[in-house]
Amino acid sequence: MTQVKIAKYSVIKQYICQKIESGQWPEHSKVPSENELTEQFSVSRMTARRALQELTEQGLLVRSQGSGTFVATFKSQSSLLEIRNIADEIHERGHEYHAQQLDLKSVEVNEEMAILLSLKAGDKAFFSSVLHFENDTPIQLEQRFVNPKLVAEYLQQDFTEITPHEYLSSEAPLTEATHEVEAILANVDICNLLNITESAPCLQVKRRTWSRQGVVSLAILTSPGNKYRLGSHLVF
């Protein structure tokens, strides 16, 4: 049996993630200092520091010279610059992911949708509706129209096992995407799904994706404004 070597800083990161995830270390609570971790895990300060530093970069912790390191306020964040698999993002935050498949069918596209998907009005497209959960909290409703010419077996998938993004990436690799980001009030049905009141603002991303062969899908991603945000880091 092969023994996989786990880096020490990684063990410490997992320890801290687990404490935060389980709620033992709530938001704003102080986490052990570099010196305390050094002693507790019998590592050098540089190693303890690396664990704290990486979690800070990931947004789980906030550090302040002289006063200490604290658990950050929890808000899910995803990037505007790359298209990530939401399940991966959630796992990276040290949280549980699961999905609920609300719908998966063939629909006739209206004129607008036809244009967006490069189809003719009245053509069939595939449609999926999936609700993504972070630790049992609904975090994003994904409604997606898919070009059936490029992804013929879309309806045969189980999107509680694999995310639509993951599946599409394997079938029709992403070459291009556009985003439109808006703040909206969602309708009653969506609010109920997301477990928010009707007056709660939502962040809505409309994303069109292309692969070499053409338009693959149009996704409408709706998230509660108080639980989700988008981020980007640009270097010029």
Next chain:
Amino acid sequence: MTQVKIAKYSVIKQYICQKIESGQWPEHSKVPSENELTEQFSVSRMTARRALQELTEQGLLVRSQGSGTFVATFKSQSSLLEIRNIADEIHERGHEYHAQQLDLKSVEVNEEMAILLSLKAGDKAFFSSVLHFENDTPIQLEQRFVNPKLVAEYLQQDFTEITPHEYLSSEAPLTEATHEVEAILANVDICNLLNITESAPCLQVKRRTWSRQGVVSLAILTSPGNKYRLGSHLVF
């Protein structure tokens, strides 16, 4: 005159950035190894390593154990989500632009703001509040905290004549920025300024900007959700 201490790893980062930017080190070219930088800059390997590591996280470099560190391929990443001058955007839509300057003063920064601007709590920072109009409709409230060490004459400007972004671009050219995008409900004062009801969702962008010398400003941009959206076009 106070001498600002520049960290050694930061000097090395700037050196590498400059080489890439100027085209002396093109895409895929090999950059100096940790050991070479160690010698060249008379630092320990850990310090040279930190410079390479951070640039790798920023996506400028790619590392491969055993073979070396290389200049990454630029996806259109910098041009994807570029930072535009709102006055230009509005003019390009064929509309009239004007601005109202609501506030322009020096403020004491609290702890959070101090961290974000690389200042000490209690230090002074400059603050501006400007309301941007598109054809007499308020389209964005810009509240901005500015590092006074880098932009000494900020308070002497007239932001109905030049946007803060335009002015800062000329004084401290942009090298880096981060964004956080959220859907929020704004407070009464902001709703009144934006001429919307209190239940109207707003798109809020928090943008931190850097120039070579460090953090330049933190801008909080709030726009009515029904009148403003963000877009991006990614090519992979």
Next chain:
DNA sequence: AAGTGGTCTAGACCACTTG
């Protein structure tokens, strides 16, 4: 075999915040 990056140690000095 020589060079690369990945991890790690046991120290050090510093600036900063807190009691």
Next chain:
DNA sequence: AAGTGGTCTAGACCACTTG
């Protein structure tokens, strides 16, 4: 004054890729 995080050193052993 004691504790915190920020930077830095001069070593070490390792896994990996290359000539």
